[in-house]
Amino acid sequence: MSKEVILTGIRANNDLTLGNYFGAILPIVDMAKKRANEYQINLFVPDLHSFTTPIDHSQLQEQIMHNLRLFVAAGLPLNHPDVHIYRQSYIPAHSELAWILDCFTGFGEMSRMIEFKDKSAKLGEERVGVGLFNYPVLMAADILLYNATYIPVGDDQTQHLEFTRDIAERLNTRFGDLFSVPYQVKKQHEFFGNDQGLRIKDLQDPTKKMSKSDETGKGVIFLGDTPEVAAKKIMSATTDSLGVIKFDWAEQPGITNLLQLLALATERPQTEVNKQWEGKTAYGELKKAVAEAITGFLQGLQGQLVLVDDSALLAKLGASEKAMNEVANKTLYKVQKAVGLR
Numbered sequence: 410m411s412k413e414v415i416l417t418g419i420r421a422n423n424d425l426t427l428g429n430y431f432g433a434i435l436p437i438v439d440m441a442k443k444r445a446n447e448y449q450i451n452l453f454v455p456d457l458h459s460f461t462t463p464i465d466h467s468q469l470q471e472q473i474m475h476n477l478r479l480f481v482a483a484g485l486p487l488n489h490p491d492v493h494i495y496r497q498s499y500i501p502a503h504s505e506l507a508w509i510l511d512c513f514t515g516f517g518e519m520s521r522m523i524e525f526k527d528k529s530a531k532l533g534e535e536r537v538g539v540g541l542f543n544y545p546v547l548m549a550a551d552i553l554l555y556n557a558t559y560i561p562v563g564d565d566q567t568q569h570l571e572f573t574r575d576i577a578e579r580l581n582t583r584f585g586d587l588f589s590v591p592y593q594v595k596k597q598h599e600f601f602g603n604d605q606g607l608r609i610k611d612l613q614d615p616t617k618k619m620s621k622s623d624e625t626g627k628g629v630i631f632l633g634d635t636p637e638v639a640a641k642k643i644m645s646a647t648t649d650s651l652g653v654i655k656f657d658w659a660e661q662p663g664i665t666n667l668l669q670l671l672a673l674a675t676e677r678p679q680t681e682v683n684k685q686w687e688g689k690t691a692y693g694e695l696k697k698a699v700a701e702a703i704t705g706f707l708q709g710l711q712g713q714l715v716l717v718d719d720s721a722l723l724a725k726l727g728a729s730e731k732a733m734n735e736v737a738n739k740t741l742y743k744v745q746k747a748v749g750l751r
Contacts, residue, residue, distance in 0.1 A: 495726065
């Protein structure tokens with residue numbers, strides 16, 4: 410691979426949300442459209458990561474394909490030769506490199522991972538699998554197999570990226586030039602710009618992000634929601650008692666979240682939307698405007714989803730997985746040889 414590699418992925422164990430669309434899918438699609446001539450874009454489905462926490466395994470395969478269709482419906486350029494989509498489990502090198510990296514990873518390193526602490530606290534000790542504990546090692550393998558240098562990461566993944574850099578440098582120091590080391594978090598943020606870290610908030614509790622793992626779903630708009638269901642959720646969104654509209658995350662997170670959704674759904678600058686609404690007192694009118702905008706957005710996206718050509722998608726997957734197996738196996742062989750397995 411002569412071009413630098415941008416690598417990104419999104420789990421496929423739930424229906425995706427507006428937060429996933431505007432915070433991940435759309436930025437990835439825009440990046441692929443704008444940067445594929447200059448960089449190689451690796452968009453993979455981390456299906457092995459999908460059951461680090463409990464899921465309905467009978468639904469996983471359909472969810473994988475459905476979420477890939479969403480990327481195509483959002484405009485992912487399938488016909489571009491430098492855009493690759495592939496499923497993690499279809500590249501066996503991911504699993505084998507992860508095991509090798511495991512053997513050079515300290516127990517203490519994994520114990521300090523904040524995301525593990527948070528998720529394990531919610532699940533309880535009996536429900537926490539080893540896969541959740543060493544998830545960052547598999548993530549490192551996902552990156553290092555392709556010598557990826559740019560990886561868009563949210564705040565909850567920065568520790569994992571730093572671990573990837575550490576384990577790459579550790580093995581390079583011990584065995585020679587095995588891996589390209591991804592750029593540090595600061596440079597990642599500079600490269601990906603304002604879309605990095607975008608957080609759509611829960612409609613019922615705007616102090617937390619809209620999450621596809623939310624148990625009630627009342628504050629979450631899923632991309633599979635009917636426009637009517639989505640509108641109802643928006644009309645019942647939590648606001649405040651201040652009585653005046655202002656874009657202020659600290660003091661008015663509910664109102665600010667609605668203003669953000671309105672800007673995103675109508676593809677207008679946030680400053681323009683704020684200028685139109687700030688100072689007004691009719692919260693109901695703002696909710697109605699947001700509901701109409703989100704209804705139109707969902708109708709458009711769901712209409713495009715119906716038109717996705719599954720045969721073209723499967724053909725792209727097959728071609729990408731063949732190409733990525735070749736790249737990953739080449740990296741894996743270098744490592745196997747270095748550690749004495751070949």
